[in-house]
Amino acid sequence: xxxxxxxxxxxxxxxxxxxxxxxxxxxxxxxxxxxxxxxxxxxxxxxxxxxxxxxxxxxxxxxxxxxxxxxxxxxxxxxxxxxxxxxxxxxxxxxxxxxxxxxxxxxxxxxxxxxxxxxxxxxxxxxxxxxxxxxxxxxxxxxxxxxxxxxxxxxxxxxxxxxxxxxxxxxxxxxxxxxxxxxxxxxxxxxxxxxxxxxxxxxxxxxxxxxxxxxxxxxxxxxxxxxxxxxxxxxxxxxxxxxxxxxxxxxxxxxxxxxxxxxxxxxxxxxxxxxxxxxxxxxxxxxxxxxxxxxxxxxxxxxxxxxxxxxxxxxxxxxxxxxxxxxxxxxxxxxxxxxxxxxxxxxxxxxxxxxxxxxxxxxxxxxxxxxxxxxxxxxxxxxxxxxxxxxxxxxxxxxxxxxxxxxxxxxxxxxxxxxxxxxxxxxxxxxxxxxxxxxxxxxxxxxxxxxxxxxxxxxxxxxxxxxxxxxxxxxxxxxxxxxxxxxxxxxxxxxxxxxxxxxxxxxxxxxxxxxxxxxxxxxxxxxxxxxxxxxx
Numbered sequence: 104x105x106x107x108x109x110x111x112x113x114x115x116x117x118x119x120x121x122x123x124x125x126x127x128x129x130x131x132x133x134x135x136x137x138x139x140x141x142x143x144x145x146x147x148x149x150x151x152x153x154x155x156x157x158x159x160x161x162x163x164x165x166x167x168x169x170x171x172x173x174x175x176x177x178x179x180x181x182x183x184x185x186x187x188x189x190x191x192x193x194x195x196x197x198x199x200x201x202x203x204x205x206x207x208x209x210x211x212x213x214x215x216x217x218x219x220x221x222x223x224x225x226x227x228x229x230x231x232x233x234x235x236x237x238x239x240x241x242x243x244x245x246x247x248x249x250x251x252x253x254x255x256x257x258x259x260x261x262x263x264x265x266x267x268x269x270x271x272x273x274x275x276x277x278x279x280x281x282x283x284x285x286x287x288x289x290x291x292x293x294x295x296x297x298x299x300x301x302x303x304x305x306x307x308x309x310x311x312x313x314x315x316x317x318x319x320x321x322x323x324x325x326x327x328x329x330x331x332x333x334x335x336x337x338x339x340x341x342x343x344x345x346x347x348x349x350x351x352x353x354x355x356x357x358x359x360x361x362x363x364x365x366x367x368x369x370x371x372x373x374x375x376x377x378x379x380x381x382x383x384x385x386x387x388x389x390x391x392x393x394x395x396x397x398x399x400x401x402x403x404x405x406x407x408x409x410x411x412x413x414x415x416x417x418x419x420x421x422x423x424x425x426x427x428x429x430x431x432x433x434x435x436x437x438x439x440x441x442x443x444x445x446x447x448x449x450x451x452x453x454x455x456x457x458x459x460x461x462x463x464x465x466x467x468x469x470x471x472x473x474x475x476x477x478x479x480x481x482x483x484x485x486x487x488x489x490x491x492x493x494x495x496x497x498x499x500x501x502x503x504x505x506x507x508x509x510x511x512x513x514x515x516x517x518x519x520x521x522x523x524x525x526x527x528x529x530x531x532x533x534x535x536x537x538x539x540x541x542x543x544x545x546x547x548x549x550x551x552x553x554x555x556x557x558x559x560x561x562x563x564x565x566x567x568x569x570x571x572x573x574x575x576x577x578x579x580x581x582x583x584x585x586x587x588x589x590x591x592x593x594x595x596x597x598x599x600x601x602x603x604x605x606x607x608x609x610x611x612x613x614x615x616x617x618x619x620x621x622x623x624x625x626x627x628x629x630x631x632x633x634x635x636x637x638x639x
Contacts, residue, residue, distance in 0.1 A: 111145055111166035118146035125167060140501065142575040149204065149330050175238035177324040179333035180574075181497040186316050186334050195337045196301055196463060197310040200503045201323055202294035204330040211288040214295040217329075221271075221322050222281050236325040239263035263321060270318025275308035277315035285411075289474045293510075294503065296335070296472060298411070333503045336494035336538075338461075338468040367453040370404065371429055372480025372488045374470070375422030376462040378403065383602035384427050384445060384592040385456075388437030396483045398455070401439055402430060407479040408460040411469035422462070425491045427592025430454045437600060445602070447591045457483035461492070468492045473511035477518065490522045493537030499573040505542035512544035524549040524580040525569035536569040536579050549580035 111121075118138035140147040149172055207213035240263050271277045283300030299319075302311030310316055316334075323332045380391060380403050387401040396405050432452040433445025457480040461468040470476065470492070477488055496502060512518055522545045525537030540547040550568040564570075564583060571579040595601045 115143050117141065118148060121146045122148060122150075140575070172330075173238050174236055174321070174324040177329060177331050178320065179331055179503060180500055182320065182332065182334045183317070184497070185336060186320065187313050192304065192311060194301070196469075197299040197316060198335045198337075199297040199299070199316075199320065199323070200294055200333045200335050200507075201297060201329055202331040202333075202503060203328055205328065206293055210295060211286070213328075214286045214288045214297075217323075217326060218281075218284065218286065218297070221319070221326075222276075237263065237321045240267055240321065263317070266314045266317035267321065269307075270312070270314035270316075271322065272318065273308075273314075277308050277312070277319070279303070279306050279309035280312070280315045280319070283310060287471055287475070289472045294331075294507070331503065335502070335504055336496070338470050338492045338494045369451065369454040370398075370457055370480070370483050370485040371451065371454055372457040372459065372477070372483070372485035373422070373426050373429060374459040374461050374468075374476060374488065374490050375425050375492070376467045377422045377460055378406070378426055378458045379423045379592075379596055380406070381599045381601070382423060382427070382431075382592050382595070383433050383435070383437075383600050384431035384447065384449075386434060386437040386600045392458075394479070396457070396479075398483070400455070401434065401437065402432065402455055403458055404455050405457040405479055405483045406460065407458065409469055409471050409475070411463060421467070421491070422458070422460070423593060424591045425489070426456055426458065429489060430456045431592045433602065435602075449591075457485050473508045477511065477515075481515075481518075486517050487519045487521060490520070490539075493523050493525045493540050493569075495525075495527065496536070496538050496541065496574075499534040499536040499541050499569075499571060499579065500538070501541050501543075501573060501575055502538040505539040505545075508539045508542045509544045512542075520545045522547055523569070526550075526567045528564075528568045528570040529566055531566075531570065533570050534572065534574060536571055536573060540569065541573045541577075541579060543577065546582065547580040549583040551583045551585055 118141035122138070138146060138148045201214070201217075203210075203213065239259050280299055280302065283298075283302070285298040285300075286295055287298065288295035299310035299316065302309035304311045306312075308315065320332050320334070323329055378385070380386065385402040387403070389400065390397075392400055392403040392406040394405065394407050398404050427447055427449055429449045430451055431445070431447060431449040432442055433448060435441040435443060459476060459479060461470055461476075463469045480488055494502075494504065508520060508522075512520055520539075520542070522540050522542070523537065524540045524547050525535060527535040527537065528549075536547065539545060549570070550565040551563060568583065569580065571577070573579050
């Protein structure tokens with residue numbers, strides 16, 4: 104039986120430190136521990152130590168509460184609500200993150216075996232296990248007796264039993280959902296991603312049926328080797344004047360560029376919806392990039408993708424705009440000798456880019472796990488990753504998606520993950536940061552207004568920019584940068600070396616994005632300053 108812990112300790116103490124304190128107090132080892140939630144004054148964790156062993160802590164220390172981990176407690180905050188509110192649609196890509204309690208020898212095999220036994224109707228560890236062990240569908244729970252039932256209690260029982268009856272226990276067995284199901288597992292993580300596809304509202308056996316997704320979640324949480332289950336919302340896509348705004352704040356002053364700090368010798372990795380490599384800000388007359396690393400190419404040294412990526416750029420593609428804001432540098436003929444100052448050069452215009460295409464048709468985005476996402480860039484030499492995307496959260500929650508990125512950055516402390524705060528802040532909406540912008544080890548960037556809007560506008564937060572604090576009280580975003588009326592490269596897939604118009608565009612109304620692109624570029628020439636100037 105797994106055990107759920109509530110731990111209190113010193114203010115602002117990390118969760119793992121509080122677990123270490125408990126180990127010393129009891130003179131035992133606490134294996135299989137996973138911190139699910141941590142805030143300044145409290146930590147919630149799951150451990151494999153038996154309840155009766157840890158109950159000793161309650162007698163020794165009133166800062167510890169011990170409880171058995173029930174199947175319903177494995178469901179992350181807001182999982183049920185978002186499944187019911189958003190999954191009955193064929194417009195969102197549905198996915199779940201399943202965290203295991205113990206790291207298996209082969210994560211991918213363990214994930215496939217788990218799904219297979221759920222799919223097998225007669226397997227005693229499969230779907231029937233949910234009816235027997237899931238808190239709201241089992242018959243033997245004392246809490247379900249009539250004297251304990253409130254109206255809310257009855258509604259929950261009815262909701263979950265209906266989900267099972269009309270979901271994977273129905274005659275259709277949610278077959279379309281299982282047919283579309285994909286698994287993304289990486290050996291470096293404690294869990295895996297389950298992609299359920301878009302589903303079709305006309306197909307009651309697909310992922311567009313909340314009965315199918317809810318019954319799958321219930322069955323997963325009933326598995327003894329599963330520690331938590333969370334619904335992941337679909338990720339959404341969240342520069343001349345920005346150059347001097349981020350470098351000095353003084354009109355026309357670009358001190359980094361004046362000191363020859365424009366990203367030379369640096370690689371940045373960007374993940375986005377697609378990149379038009381034939382635009383004049385990236386075009387290389389010597390050849391096209393591919394998944395291998397070619398540092399001799401002028402701008403794009405690598406182009407990576409997943410099995411879900413569409414690997415195609417579209418007109419006015421978001422990714423082309425973002426990469427242009429970071430490393431774009433105009434060339435008249437696709438060579439370095441033909442490079443010249445363009446209307447929309449990026450902040451780190453002499454840097455190069457390793458691009459990871461996460462485009463998903465007309466939507467965005469097919470984000471893999473952190474290890475898969477960052478690995479190609481690291482191979483190319485990138486130690487900064489820019490992600491102008493994110494998934495909606497209920498109240499800027501610390502999601503398992505954010506936790507996966509935190510774990511990677513913690514284990515690879517030479518990596519900086521620069522990520523969008525999101526575009527959900529309209530109406531000054533607090534706690535509107537998207538995930539993984541709620542991660543602790545990310546540099547989360549919000550958007551400011553731009554120079555040409557009105558006097559002093561560059562000092563104001565853009566109306567749409569995601570706002571904090573996070574649900575657990577941390578300050579986010581960490582920084583803001585220009586994100587409104589941004590002039591950058593634009594994609595025209597059927598042209599080669601398309602470029603600036605004859606005259607500078609005046610009165611343009613550019614796209615609005617989080618200011619992440621400029622801060623990614625700025626980070627590059629700060630790193631270059633430390634290497635070339637400060638430490639020489």
